[in-house]
Amino acid sequence: MIRQLADHKNYTHMKKVVRIFLALSFISVGAVAQMPKPASFKITGNIKGLQNEQVAVVIHNQIANKVDTLVAKSKGGKFLLKGKTQGTDFVNIYFGDMASRKMAYFYIEPGNINISGNMDSLSYLQISGTQTNEKYTQTQAYLVPIYDRRSALIQKIRVLDEKSAEYKDLGNQIKAKTDSVNDFKINFIKENPDSEISLGYLYVLQDNMPLNLAETLYNSLSPNLKKASQGKYIADKLAANKTVAIGRKAPDFTSSDTTGAPIKLSDFKGKYVLLEFWAHWCVPCRAQHPHMKATYEKFKDKGFTILQYSIDVKKDEKKWKEAIVKDGLNWPQASDLSTGKAPVAELYGVQPIPDSFLIAPDGTILGRRLSHKALEEMLEKALN
Numbered sequence: 161m162i163r164q165l166a167d168h169k170n171y172t173h174m175k176k177v178v179r180i181f182l183a184l185s186f187i188s189v190g191a192v193a194q195m196p197k198p199a200s201f202k203i204t205g206n207i208k209g210l211q212n213e214q215v216a217v218v219i220h221n222q223i224a225n226k227v228d229t230l231v232a233k234s235k236g237g238k239f240l241l242k243g244k245t246q247g248t249d250f251v252n253i254y255f256g257d258m259a260s261r262k263m264a265y266f267y268i269e270p271g272n273i274n275i276s277g278n279m280d281s282l283s284y285l286q287i288s289g290t291q292t293n294e295k296y297t298q299t300q301a302y303l304v305p306i307y308d309r310r311s312a313l314i315q316k317i318r319v320l321d322e323k324s325a326e327y328k329d330l331g332n333q334i335k336a337k338t339d340s341v342n343d344f345k346i347n348f349i350k351e352n353p354d355s356e357i358s359l360g361y362l363y364v365l366q367d368n369m370p371l372n373l374a375e376t377l378y379n380s381l382s383p384n385l386k387k388a389s390q391g392k393y394i395a396d397k398l399a400a401n402k403t404v405a406i407g408r409k410a411p412d413f414t415s416s417d418t419t420g421a422p423i424k425l426s427d428f429k430g431k432y433v434l435l436e437f438w439a440h441w442c443v444p445c446r447a448q449h450p451h452m453k454a455t456y457e458k459f460k461d462k463g464f465t466i467l468q469y470s471i472d473v474k475k476d477e478k479k480w481k482e483a484i485v486k487d488g489l490n491w492p493q494a495s496d497l498s499t500g501k502a503p504v505a506e507l508y509g510v511q512p513i514p515d516s517f518l519i520a521p522d523g524t525i526l527g528r529r530l531s532h533k534a535l536e537e538m539l540e541k542a543l544n
Contacts, residue, residue, distance in 0.1 A: 199270035209279030400509025
């Protein structure tokens with residue numbers, strides 16, 4: 161299973177259910193200006209332990225901005241789904257009740273797709289019959305065992321003292337496995353510049369690798385992948401990341417505070433500013449608040465402040481303000497929720513959240529995504 165892609169695809173708000181054998185037309189991730197004619201696909205499945213439960217394939221139509229679903233009832237674990245597609249699209253498939261989150265991933269593309277496996281090990285499904293899926297199954301044969309070993313280490317490290325030798329040792333092992341996964345994906349992109357799998361890998365990886373490497377990998381992609389929605393997104397992110405690179409001047413912006421009054425980054429010129437991006441629904445963001453409060457209290461009287469920018473939307477205005485109060489956030493807040501967009505996050509190339517930038521009194525960007533320890537060390541050096 162491509163675990164990292166699960167973060168950026170939200171399939172929980174489905175708008176349409178399409179029954180088995182109904183021809184389905186949708187625009188794929190690899191869509192280009194001149195679309196090919198729809199071509200048929202057939203999905204044949206045999207999942208041990210599924211019995212007679214429902215199977216649902218969820219397809220995110222990025223161009224039409226909607227979610228479509230193909231549904232079938234399995235018989236003894238066997239099922240059949242048919243439809244039409246104009247390209248190759250990465251989708252997820254649910255087995256049984258969708259709320260149970262028993263799911264896996266594969267690629268819908270023209271041809272006959274065969275899915276087999278066991279309900280007890282959905283990460284190890286065998287998907288064959290089409291080129292992308294066969295290559296995907298090969299990559300998973302290498303990646304999934306590493307994911308499993310890393311997950312076991314993460315479970316162990318959670319209960320350890322951060323200062324213990326065992327914690328440090330397990331941390332190094334986890335990092336080594338993450339590096340192994342990333343190296344595999346980078347090499348895959350280099351060797352398969354025309355694969356939809358490469359586009360998916362780079363979509364996630366580009367935000368956590370050196371900018372020059374991300375640009376090199378993007379430039380190696382085929383023209384069709386660059387024209388795809390994910391390809392365009394990557395190009396925009398790379399351009400934004402150049403703008404907010406460490407050592408550059410932070411772009412000024414005007415937003416609105418919790419009262420609707422204008423607030424600017426330049427209002428805080430002369431101070432060290434932590435510009436932090438968050439949302440009320442973001443669990444990792446809110447988990448950082450106790451650390452941020454401690455740093456704020458320690459340095460607020462020495463020329464330091466925090467400016468938080470929320471990517472919340474208008475309908476969540478009340479929840480955003482309630483989260484500010486509940487978490488005890490006593491520093492300036494900003495958001496463009498009245499427009500339903502987050503232009504400042506786009507300007508700074510932010511996705512995913514949380515994300516943050518430490519900005520010097522003269523507006524120079526000093527650091528990005530600093531750990532709490534690294535942030536305090538930089539402030540200690542600058543302000544004491």
